[in-house]
Amino acid sequence: MGAAAWCCKVVSARGWLNVTAQAWRIRVLTMLEYKANFFMWFAFTIAYHGVAIAALGVTLYNFPSLAGWNFREIAFLYALWMLGHSTHNLFFFSVGDVPTYVQEGTFDRFLVRPRDVLFQVVTVPNQQWPDELALAAVWFIFATWYAHVAVDWIFLAAVPLIVLGGVLIDLSISLLVAAVSFWFVRVDTLRWVVMSLEQEFTRYPVSIYTRGVRILMAYVLPYAFMNYFPAVYFLHKSDHGLTIVPWLGLLAPVVGALWFTAAYAFWRAGLNRYQGTGS
Amino acid sequence: MIFARVLAPYAQFASKAFQREATYRVEVFSEIGSLVLRVYLIRALWTALYAHNPAPPNLPLHAIITYSTVALLLSLIFEVDGTRQLREKIRLGTIATDLLKPVSLPGSLFSDGVGMTLLHALTVIPSLLFALLLVHVDHPATAAAGVAFLAAFALGYGVNFLLNFCMNCVAFWTLETFALQLVVRWLSDLLSGAVIPLSFFPGLFQSALLHLPFAAVYSTPLLIYLGILRGDRIPQALLEQAAWLLVFAAIAALAWSRGRRRVVLQGG
Numbered sequence: 277m278g279a280a281a282w283c284c285k286v287v288s289a290r291g292w293l294n295v296t297a298q299a300w301r302i303r304v305l306t307m308l309e310y311k312a313n314f315f316m317w318f319a320f321t322i323a324y325h326g327v328a329i330a331a332l333g334v335t336l337y338n339f340p341s342l343a344g345w346n347f348r349e350i351a352f353l354y355a356l357w358m359l360g361h362s363t364h365n366l367f368f369f370s371v372g373d374v375p376t377y378v379q380e381g382t383f384d385r386f387l388v389r390p391r392d393v394l395f396q397v398v399t400v401p402n403q404q405w406p407d408e409l410a411l412a413a414v415w416f417i418f419a420t421w422y423a424h425v426a427v428d429w430i431f432l433a434a435v436p437l438i439v440l441g442g443v444l445i446d447l448s449i450s451l452l453v454a455a456v457s458f459w460f461v462r463v464d465t466l467r468w469v470v471m472s473l474e475q476e477f478t479r480y481p482v483s484i485y486t487r488g489v490r491i492l493m494a495y496v497l498p499y500a501f502m503n504y505f506p507a508v509y510f511l512h513k514s515d516h517g518l519t520i521v522p523w524l525g526l527l528a529p530v531v532g533a534l535w536f537t538a539a540y541a542f543w544r545a546g547l548n549r550y551q552g553t554g555s
Numbered sequence: 556m557i558f559a560r561v562l563a564p565y566a567q568f569a570s571k572a573f574q575r576e577a578t579y580r581v582e583v584f585s586e587i588g589s590l591v592l593r594v595y596l597i598r599a600l601w602t603a604l605y606a607h608n609p610a611p612p613n614l615p616l617h618a619i620i621t622y623s624t625v626a627l628l629l630s631l632i633f634e635v636d637g638t639r640q641l642r643e644k645i646r647l648g649t650i651a652t653d654l655l656k657p658v659s660l661p662g663s664l665f666s667d668g669v670g671m672t673l674l675h676a677l678t679v680i681p682s683l684l685f686a687l688l689l690v691h692v693d694h695p696a697t698a699a700a701g702v703a704f705l706a707a708f709a710l711g712y713g714v715n716f717l718l719n720f721c722m723n724c725v726a727f728w729t730l731e732t733f734a735l736q737l738v739v740r741w742l743s744d745l746l747s748g749a750v751i752p753l754s755f756f757p758g759l760f761q762s763a764l765l766h767l768p769f770a771a772v773y774s775t776p777l778l779i780y781l782g783i784l785r786g787d788r789i790p791q792a793l794l795e796q797a798a799w800l801l802v803f804a805a806i807a808a809l810a811w812s813r814g815r816r817r818v819v820l821q822g823g
Contacts, residue, residue, distance in 0.1 A: 316734040323738040327745045338755045339608040342600075465585040472592045484603035489595070 292395065299399040307405055318407045325411065329354060332479065343484045348423040349511050350480070355412070355419035356503035357478045359435075360442020362408040368447050370400040374454035375463050383550075393547060394451075394540075425510050434506070437529045442502035444532025446474070448539035449497055455539070455546035474499055483515055498535060501528040564658050565666035572637070572670030586675075587682050590627060594686040597623040613783060614752070621693040622777055624686055626749050628679050629708070629773060633715050633749075635675050637668020641723040642732055650818055661720065661811060668716060696782025703789045707776035710796035714771045717803035718743070724807070727814030748774030754783075768803065771796040 307314050329351065336347035345353070374397060377383035386396045420427065453470055457463045473493065477485070482493050482504045494500045505525030508515050512522075597620060605616040614622075641664060644650040653660050686692065695701035722739055726732045744750055747769035756764055764770060775792050778784040784792050 313731060313734070316731070320734040320738050323741045327741040331745055331750050334751055334755050334757075335604070337757065338611060339604040341607045343603045343607065465588045468585045468589040469592060472589050472596075476593070476596060480600060480603075484599045486599070489599075 292391075295391065295395075295399060299401065302401050303403075303405070306401070306403065313403075314405065314407075317403065317405070321408045321411060325358065325415070328479065329415075343481050344513065345481050348419075349507070349513070352419040352423035352425060352511065353481065353503050353507045354479060355416040356438065356506055357442070358412040359409075359416050360439050360502045361446060361474075362412040363439055364443045364446035366404050366406055366409050367443070368398055368450065369404045370397055370402050371447060371450040371454055372467075373397075373400070374450075375457035375461075375467060378457045378550075379461055387547075387550075394543065423511060431510065434526055438502075438506045438525070441528030441530070441532035444529070444536045445498055445502055448532070448535035449474070449499075451536075451539040451543050455543040458546035458550040470497065473497060478503055481513075498531050501525065501531045565662055568663045568666040569670035569673070572667040573674050576671050576674040586631065586678060587685060590631070590682045591685045591689070593627055594624055594689050597627070598690050611754070614754070617691060617693060618781055619752070620690050622752055622781060624690055624692050625780055626773055626777055628683060628686070629711075629776070630749060631675050631679055631682065632672050632712070633772060635668060635671045636719045636723075637671055638664045638716070638720045638723045640664065640667070641720070642726040642736075645723075645726040645814075645818070646731075654815065654818070661807070664720070665716060672712075693781075695780050696785065700779055700782055700785065700789075703793070704776050704780045706793060707779050707796060710793060710800055711772045711776050713800045714768060714796065714803060717800065717807045718768070718772075720807050721803065721810055724810040724814050727810075727817050743769045743772070746770075747772045748777060752777075766795070768799040771799045 332350055332354065333347055336342060336350060340346060342350065371394075374383065377386075377397075386393045389396060425431065449470055453463060453467055456466060474497075477489075477493060478499050482490055482500045485493065490500075493504070506528055507513070507525070509523055509525040601616060601619050601623065605619075610616065641650075641660075644653055650660075653663075683692070695704055718739075722732065722736050725735065729735075746753075746764055746767060748764075749772075753761055753764045753770060753774050755761075765774065775784070775796055779789060779792065
């Protein structure tokens, strides 16, 4: 690489950083401007996760064992998912809006601007604040203690990597759905299916599902790597059939990276194919 | 005659809402699609729970699956919020022109909601057929229970409408109510027995929940359907629902008249 090209790379990287910083500045300013709104959405976040956890608690109060998992373990399962999912939401929430942009015809504006399309999508001003992530961190610390998870150096090193893996898995699948919308404008059903699998099916141990769904959750839309497989490892649970090795869950970042690479390639292919709705 | 003439525009509102909703066929399909997934989840979850734990009294596996599936079908109807437009009208200020019209706005919102509900009620049938591929759903315990279920459902529909209406009236004061409404929605889903039967909640909490207005929406019709509420406890339960209907009608009327005055004071 010549000196000039290298220089360009640095300038462009600085440009990216600048835009990202600006986008975050706008986000923080918006938050400060609409304080009441911030607190209302924070209450919403607490209510959403509170209701989900309370429902699990009441259910397991009556039925102490769900396929061999007790409430403490289910709380940890939920916490792992929450951590990955809320980190994804904080940085990449707007990727999920791409099908809406495509339907409304507002996606085209990204194509005529001089920055990478995905980068522009990610920096669309939105109202994603770190409140959910903060809540997730608090719940995760509590659940780790509550479920008697051994906090050793493997745990401390693995958790950030598993969260990273979870973010990449979440992102890859939103990216796949977004790319599908370049071909088929209406993808509501697919979005529903994916959202339901991600938000509701991850609340329970994957072992309660039938074989087809287990394989789907593990190796097609690998949400099981966000929380189930890592939890199996940390809680020393046994799993019949799916877990090839006990430390399978530690591969979450690898699975995330692989799926993201594939999803990004598919997204690029979709972008080349994109013609707009003409509206 | 006069009665029919007064009601005619509202029938039109309902019919318009029905047609408007029917144009979004794709959304109807995704609604059915997501319902099938949830029915699958109900089956997987309860089957796993009943496999490893003793069954609670009065609630064998087929009863809990019936309960959850019927609750899911009811949610197709109860989650239609015809009064959501009220919030938008207040925010955008277009409510001023609505108030000039010679029809009652709450009445038109109600009939709009009924029209939307009728379309969604149609999706209950294919949804039920798909659900039946995955789970077995019991029919109502007796014919009388079936009739009482329909009455309890109608009362629940009324309570749900008024609850939504009151929530949207909050917009008269705060303009933005969306997050608040979602909070109430999530909480009421849990506290109304839409997600899990209220009998699963521990002792005192349970008796309190059974007498809160949320129970009037989901729990009462469902318990009648299953035959858990039966005999002379049915009229008592229906009366309680009717009482909540009246209480919320009074609150809604108060909120409406106060809120309406606020709009006039703001100058629209």
